[in-house]
Amino acid sequence: MSKITVLGAGAWGTAFGQVLADAGNDVTMWAIEPDIVEDIRDRRRNEARLPVVEQLPANMTATGDRAEAVADAQIIIVAIAAQFARVALAEFKGLIPADAIVVSLMKGIERGTNKRMDEVVRETLDLPADRFAAVSGPNLSKEIAQRHPAATVVACESIDNARKIAEACTTDYFKAFVTTDVIGLEMCGSLKNVVALAVGMARGAGYGENTAAMIETRGLAELTALGQAAGADPKTFAGLAGVGDLIATCGSPLSRNYTFGANLGKGLSVQEATEASNGVAEGVPTTDAVVALGKELGVPTPLAYAMSRVLSEGISCSEMLTQLFGRDITEE
Numbered sequence: 001m002s003k004i005t006v007l008g009a010g011a012w013g014t015a016f017g018q019v020l021a022d023a024g025n026d027v028t029m030w031a032i033e034p035d036i037v038e039d040i041r042d043r044r045r046n047e048a049r050l051p052v053v054e055q056l057p058a059n060m061t062a063t064g065d066r067a068e069a070v071a072d073a074q075i076i077i078v079a080i081a082a083q084f085a086r087v088a089l090a091e092f093k094g095l096i097p098a099d100a101i102v103v104s105l106m107k108g109i110e111r112g113t114n115k116r117m118d119e120v121v122r123e124t125l126d127l128p129a130d131r132f133a134a135v136s137g138p139n140l141s142k143e144i145a146q147r148h149p150a151a152t153v154v155a156c157e158s159i160d161n162a163r164k165i166a167e168a169c170t171t172d173y174f175k176a177f178v179t180t181d182v183i184g185l186e187m188c189g190s191l192k193n194v195v196a197l198a199v200g201m202a203r204g205a206g207y208g209e210n211t212a213a214m215i216e217t218r219g220l221a222e223l224t225a226l227g228q229a230a231g232a233d234p235k236t237f238a239g240l241a242g243v244g245d246l247i248a249t250c251g252s253p254l255s256r257n258y259t260f261g262a263n264l265g266k267g268l269s270v271q272e273a274t275e276a277s278n279g280v281a282e283g284v285p286t287t288d289a290v291v292a293l294g295k296e297l298g299v300p301t302p303l304a305y306a307m308s309r310v311l312s313e314g315i316s317c318s319e320m321l322t323q324l325f326g327r328d329i330t331e332e
């Protein structure tokens, strides 16, 4: 049993906090929103971000005080919207215990720098590779909050530390596999959100299984190529964090990215879809970062490019698909 702190009490931060508490750990949530801290601490609820949970476990509390949150924590989980991770974590620099393992749940690429979350977290906290882990997989928060059976993958350059994190989040309904492929895990989690935007858009526009399968399969090829160029192990893309998460995210209205895309497909503007979104749709800012990363690594990213035109120019779903596939005859 460990003292574990979760930074960010959004939908996934809170649901994962419950998993950790169910696994027998003492869990402290830190959030920037005083009303959410008060709700978790005084009422064992997170009405704003995770209303589906009627009562959070008794071994879960919350604070808005940064130093108090991380003092004596053996494991620190980061579940903050990816584009704000750098600015939020900078406030924790110097407060993190020297032997704590820092674990990212975030699925995004930083806009402007094109950096993965392992790079952002390690840079900001000045953390060695063996004290950073990422958790990613088919993990829709609302299902896990209701304790539906699910699995995930923990990646750390130190397999022993990956095992420590896996053990800390193992319950009778939640299983964690381990890997040392941090880059692969990060790339899978971030890039599948862009694919989910496109699939959601096609569904929202009224297209069926063939169109969805085409986007998912070509999307998987795109994220695998980009991941490999960044140094990932191709096997990771065929596993839970790759195909697994793609299936969950591209097939569920519980996904914010899928829903954001579906709203675009139904004719909402980007602004309207943003206002309708229940939480962060990471694929939106990540799309441009993926296009830029593709250029940097010399890997074509037709799907991310087509989606970037949807987001910046408002092209329609059929224009997006025409842009995506073109008319040239190419090998699969």
Ligand SMILES: NC(=O)C1=CN([C@@H]2O[C@H](COP(=O)(O)OP(=O)(O)OC[C@H]3O[C@@H](n4cnc5c(N)ncnc54)[C@H](O)[C@@H]3O)[C@@H](O)[C@H]2O)C=CC1
Binding pocket: 008, 009, 010, 011, 012, 013, 014, 031, 032, 033, 049, 079, 080, 081, 082, 084, 087, 088, 105, 106, 107, 108, 139, 140, 141, 142, 278, 279, 280, 282
């Ligand atoms: N919801 C889900 O099913 C899953 C989400 N994820 C990933 O986990 C991450 C967090 O997602 P959710 O908790 O669902 O999102 P959310 O939209 O419910 O919450 C986002 C969190 O970021 C925090 N935040 C934003 N700006 C901040 C700042 N400047 N300082 C401090 N905190 C700030 C918010 O306070 C909030 O707690 C995302 O990267 C997401 O892709 C991963 C797996 C599943």
Ligand SMILES: O=C(CO)COP(=O)(O)O
Binding pocket: 107, 137, 138, 139, 140, 141, 193, 196, 245, 248, 249, 254, 255, 256, 257, 258, 280, 281, 282
């Ligand atoms: O990552 C997720 C499922 O694995 C959650 O997807 P959304 O962020 O689109 O809700």
